[in-house]
């Protein structure tokens with residue numbers, strides 16, 4: 001089982017916090033789309049005929065494509081890969097691209113999951129982050145989308161400077177009232193070289209407050225778990241039957257193909273990164289070359305990745321699997337390093353599975369790095 005990720009590297013405007021790869025000029029849309037289709041064909045044998053269960057349009061802003069352009073890419077996948085009968089096809093979409101007409105057209109297409117970038121229902125937060133939509137659009141779109149799609153996820157951001165706990169509670173309340181079965185939620189982070197980093201450095205925007213982020217994360221976990229959402233990955237909450245199949249496959253270490261500029265691929269032992277530049281990407285593909293950098297993962301790298309992704313999920317990490325896949329010394333090491341966190345109730349060990357406790361979740365990246373094998 002495998003998945004295909006297609007990166008659409010265009011956005012209407014740059015959100016102040018974003019460090020993904022995108023261009024705000026749509027001039028190169030045609031050649032990029034042509035190159036995406038060609039890359040799909042050039043790499044069709046890479047997954048060794050594995051069945052494709054998920055297709056994910058991420059970005060950038062995939063909802064900037066017309067429904068016909070999306071269909072064309074889905075068709076190219078279907079013709080060249082062994083796609084299961086009813087694959088999960090996700091489209092990341094921004095509220096300002098989703099008119100009622102657009103939602104209806106998408107609902108009649110093979111796209112069966114929408115991931116909507118709401119981020120906040122408060123105007124001041126959307127302005128601070130330079131989102132292209134407003135609070136009214138965010139609410140309206142959820143009302144329309146839930147009439148035509150069952151499988152909807154929304155993104156919400158916490159820890160935004162000036163976002164009070166009461167306002168955050170209200171964001172959660174509106175999200176729950178909309179009836180969406182999946183919520184992805186991230187702490188606002190200040191990435192280097194973003195507009196937000198610049199504003200923080202100049203004192204225009206206050207620093208992000210870790211304690212505020214931690215409180216709001218716990219608020220979120222508490223609220224959503226009490227409403228039957230499972231926090232199946234640190235940043236992801238879904239009702240039964242609505243976990244993202246695409247992302248779950250990443251976290252469980254399944255192979256996937258990443259198509260498009262800046263997209264990542266993984267085949268179980270190697271990781272690949274496509275070039276992060278639209279023009280260089282198009283030129284290479286036009287010349288029948290793959291603009292990809294490939295890294296072979298050592299046993300140590302694979303163990304570290306398993307620890308990092310596994311501890312962030314509800315499935316945790318299995319010491320038995322570590323012993324079988326990476327060696328007994330790795331399992332012994334993981335258990336030894338985990339001891340102090342178990343004693344501090346940040347991790348818990350159940351039979352041979354290590355998982356983060358609610359308190360440990362917010363600190364899990366630091367805990368995982370302490371379990372990393374740095375030398376051997």
Ligand code: SF4
Pocket residue numbers: 010011012013014015018019020022059060061094117
């Ligand atoms: S729409 Fe998404 S990808 Fe585009 S700038 Fe905003 S956060 Fe980044």
